[in-house]
Amino acid sequence: MSTEKNTPSSPSLNFIEEIIEADLAAGKYQNIVTRFPPEPNGYLHIGHAKSICLNFGLAQKYKGYTNLRYDDTNPVTEETEYVDSILADVQWLGFQPANIYYASDYFEQLYDWALKLVKAGKAYVDFSSPEQIAEMKGTPTEAGKDSPYRNTSVEENLALLERMRAGEFKDGQCTLRAKIDMAAPNMHMRDPIMYRIKHAHHHRTGDKWCIYPMYDWAHGQCDSIENITHSICTLEFIPHRELYDWYIDSLDIYPSHQYEFARLNLSYTVMSKRKLLQLVNEQFVSGWDDPRMPTISGMRRRGYTPESLRDFAQRIGIAKRENMIELSLLEFCIREDLNKIALRRFAVLDPLKVVITNYPEGQTEWLESENNPENPETGTRKLPFGRELFIEQEDFMENPPPKYFRLHPGGMVRLKSAYIIRCDNVEKDADGNITAVHCTYFPESRSGQDTSGLKVQGVIHWLAAEHAKTATVRLYDRLFTVEDPAAEEDFKQCLNPESLRVIENALIEPALAEVSAGDRFQFTRLGYFCVDPDSTAEKPVFNRTVTLKDSWAKVSKKA
RNA sequence: UGGUCCAUGGUGUAACGGUAGCACAGCAGAUUUUGGUUCUGUUUGUCAGGGUUCGAAUCCUUGUGGACCAACCA
Numbered sequence: 048m049s050t051e052k053n054t055p056s057s058p059s060l061n062f063i064e065e066i067i068e069a070d071l072a073a074g075k076y077q078n079i080v081t082r083f084p085p086e087p088n089g090y091l092h093i094g095h096a097k098s099i100c101l102n103f104g105l106a107q108k109y110k111g112y113t114n115l116r117y118d119d120t121n122p123v124t125e126e127t128e129y130v131d132s133i134l135a136d137v138q139w140l141g142f143q144p145a146n147i148y149y150a151s152d153y154f155e156q157l158y159d160w161a162l163k164l165v166k167a168g169k170a171y172v173d174f175s176s177p178e179q180i181a182e183m184k185g186t187p188t189e190a191g192k193d194s195p196y197r198n199t200s201v202e203e204n205l206a207l208l209e210r211m212r213a214g215e216f217k218d219g220q221c222t223l224r225a226k227i228d229m230a231a232p233n234m235h236m237r238d239p240i241m242y243r244i245k246h247a248h249h250h251r252t253g254d255k256w257c258i259y260p261m262y263d264w265a266h267g268q269c270d271s272i273e274n275i276t277h278s279i280c281t282l283e284f285i286p287h288r289e290l291y292d293w294y295i296d297s298l299d300i301y302p303s304h305q306y307e308f309a310r311l312n313l314s315y316t317v318m319s320k321r322k323l324l325q326l327v328n329e330q331f332v333s334g335w336d337d338p339r340m341p342t343i344s345g346m347r348r349r350g351y352t353p354e355s356l357r358d359f360a361q362r363i364g365i366a367k368r369e370n371m372i373e374l375s376l377l378e379f380c381i382r383e384d385l386n387k388i389a390l391r392r393f394a395v396l397d398p399l400k401v402v403i404t405n406y407p408e409g410q411t412e413w414l415e416s417e418n419n420p421e422n423p424e425t426g427t428r429k430l431p432f433g434r435e436l437f438i439e440q441e442d443f444m445e446n447p448p449p450k451y452f453r454l455h456p457g458g459m460v461r462l463k464s465a466y467i468i469r470c471d472n473v474e475k476d477a478d479g480n481i482t483a484v485h486c487t488y489f490p491e492s493r494s495g496q497d498t499s500g501l502k503v504q505g506v507i508h509w510l511a512a513e514h515a516k517t518a519t520v521r522l523y524d525r526l527f528t529v530e531d532p533a534a535e536e537d538f539k540q541c542l543n544p545e546s547l548r549v550i551e552n553a554l555i556e557p558a559l560a561e562v563s564a565g566d567r568f569q570f571t572r573l574g575y576f577c578v579d580p581d582s583t584a585e586k587p588v589f590n591r592t593v594t595l596k597d598s599w600a601k602v603s604k605k606a
Numbered sequence: 607u608g609g610u611c612c613a614u615g616g617u618g619u620a621a622c623g624g625u626a627g628c629a630c631a632g633c634a635g636a637u638u639u640u641g642g643u644u645c646u647g648u649u650u651g652u653c654a655g656g657g658u659u660c661g662a663a664u665c666c667u668u669g670u671g672g673a674c675c676a677a678c679c680a
Contacts, residue, residue, distance in 0.1 A: 188608045232609045243678035262680050364619045506639045572640045599641040
């Protein structure tokens, strides 16, 4: 009588893992085989990442393997650009497909099987128009009607199918349909189309074929050919399962099984390829890899790490319930990872000049500052300090509210890794705008050897004017202003006009002068930033991945 | 108005007939040379009504609510 459940060593399983463990325990399989089956008609997004982590993760956990299979059954929407990006994204996420296959690899086999169904009297060629087929299909509440071509003889159907393949018919002139049940409550069972005619160039098979299999006529058999044990897809395919099984049964081939889980929905973004394509085509974003996009390539460019995405996929779980994940969870995952690995650097985005009136003119001191307090092994770097400095506009207020710990007239702050300063007075232009603040510093308060005995509440970052370099900084924010843009009449009406703010002349410390694309840093007190490929030797470009949590913003907003 | 799937704090996700737990978010506090991190504490939940049972989030049933299904898309 042991109570093994709920021990920390046996974390709970999701429903697919339960199915797999039951299958394994029953000896149904020795090992499992899964597949990730994207259609190469767009870039992968964070929802695909959930599926990738699920499929590859399951295979790793249960000692099986995962195939990448491009579901390329529709030549008019599919392109090699997408094929390439998909593999790159899967690998970047940290997974290696056991095999890379294409549904189009199996076109000949599929055709043979179609012949088999025709011979068995289970498929027929239908010359009805798309409108007529839709008409005869009925509705969810009324049965459909049989097509007049439904009882064509096997011999004639065979000849017709061969002529379809041979290219004797025009696009849309006829289709091959499975003969199932026009009165089935499941619409997908009302004589589904197996082949349609498209005289179109296929990215792999070229002009070899002019008939192309529909999703249902391809997917299950591809799974079967590859001996996929657990074919995992999203909820909207539930009604397809009956047909999936019908084809496999009718063909008497390896019985793969389909299981469905709820797709990811993330707040403040859209997740459909169609909508993402619109954003790209209509140039609301710079491309599929625009850092505001929820695509894997966009998130990579934004600075997300593969680890953070895998962690996110793990945390959101797998279930059958429709869900809307809060963006804050994703942000938590990337902050948690970056906090551990990103080196700290100083940058001033919105500069305000500070003159240390009691610091010698022309003098520069090189001070040490930690690279990452979370990981002392990363050591320190040198920061120049001088008489003229820049701080953030935000870090000074002439008339501060209560609890404002930063610089203000008569107040003191610590310049991080440097000295404590006190603000003595401000310099203004004719319009009354503050152009500089004058401070005195306390030489004995130097960081690491402070004997001043002074206590300050605020610590701010800063840059020596003489040594500051410039950079372009792109501040990204959520792409949409509403939680669920897809639920709106027109999702494009909800685009966030402030989703990107570009700062052309941000100031950065010298240690940031030479960086390469993909490098990630924490700009102290500002957030995490990633070097963009647009960077040049003269001027680096930094993308803000995510801000730091800002509890002062909350406090000051409330006041 | 046919069929299918689903329903646990604000958001996700566990509990497999026996104390409703975890994470994120929120709130409060401690620490802090990042108003970051870390640590501590804490508010909030089983859709509703019947039934089975000593005992129901869990099983049955009826409602209610949501999602999906009528592309020659996947």
